[in-house]
Amino acid sequence: MDLPLTFREYRLGASVFVAYGALSLTSCIAYPDSSERLDDDIVFTGHAAEAEFHDYLTFAIDPTLHVASVQSDNSVKTSEADEDSSERVTDHIANALSARGFNRVLTQEDPDLAVTVTGISGLEVGSVSGGYWGGYYSDYWGFPGWGYYYPYDVYYTYQTGSLIVDIADLRAARTEKPAPDPYYAPDDIRPRGLAVVWTMIGYKAYVDDSKSARVDSATQAIDQAFDQSPYLTRK
């Protein structure tokens, strides 16, 4: 009678082994999709590693909150936010920079740094790639004839509802003209544009329907961006 019992045990054991194996395989963890991960209140900041922020003294800020709207054909239409929203957001940034020791001046006063603010609006679903977005300003605000570039990794796609703040270095650019298109002057080592020494992207910071709520979420994202950038100071 031992043999049938042992056989049953083997069969039971084998079944449990197989079930266990299958269970173990299904227990492997699947990563969430990137779209799921981007569906969150995220604040990204990046800065030029070689930038010495305590060396900058003054800044000027573009008083207009620019809006880039993604169209149904994926083209980008540019506009401006209403005056009140622009003022509240840009003043919030200016106050934060002043609290870090930088002096706000007018563009005519040759500031060391220039600040621009842009919201990505339009379709519910859509994105603007960094390169495409870079073409939005044909000239950098306050510095005609210059484009700008990021001297660090910014390969994000900007989702609708994002708020972008860029701080570009104007001081270095005053001493030289930008290099022409690398196609025509491949050996010219001068910078092709203004270096954006600090940038922030607030995902979902410019998404609310209500103007007041939109400004609130934008200022919260700006506060978070400054909190996670302790190096952005003259002190």
Next chain:
Amino acid sequence: MRSSVSKRDATRTRLWCATMSAAVLACAAVAPAAQAQRLYYEQSDPLTDAEAAEMNERAYARELPMWTIGYSMSLGVGDLNDYIGSPSFRGFEITLLWPAVRSFFAGLAFGYNGFYETSGRQTFQLQSAAVTGKLYRYADAWPLALLGRYVFMQRQSVVRPYVGLRMGMAWINTTTLVTDRTFEDSSLGFLLAPEAGILGHLSKSVMACLSYTFNFTTASPGDRDVLSYSSLLLGLTLQP
């Protein structure tokens, strides 16, 4: 008419004789075989019931290979705990052991433990950037080791405690996901893992297994140093 009847009778008689002859020959062939079998049983079954029981007991007491598969739960220690503080409920382990000397077994152990944690809003520092948002952190540990195990008590004992030591390699991979970025590091390191456990007979060949293992590894993926973890195993051991 008479002539045809007598021919038919003669044919019947010949058939009957042939059949009977074949039957006698078959009996003659089978009878010695049956006799031989009966003699074999008589000669090969000289044991008394007590002797047979003793032989069975002795055979049962002899150690046999052990195959274990189990569900493994883990908790990171040190840097791994700093990286992912949550316990891992995803894991398995397979051990194949053969008796070496008395109750000492030697064999192989292979397993997997998957650690996972989603943080709330946290700031993740990069080289020249920072991201604040929901962080998804993963660590996968794949140990492969030689295993020596001493099992106490006799094989037929209801409960058998054991202690063991594993030496081998562990491959640990860590992945951090934030926004659309993935930061992945992996490292292969030395593994030293003492274990202690207990086996409980569910039947003659099947045992439940409960054990604790501390997995010390030198695997150091990225800027995390010496990722170690302790594991609790609930398993099933076959001793065929």
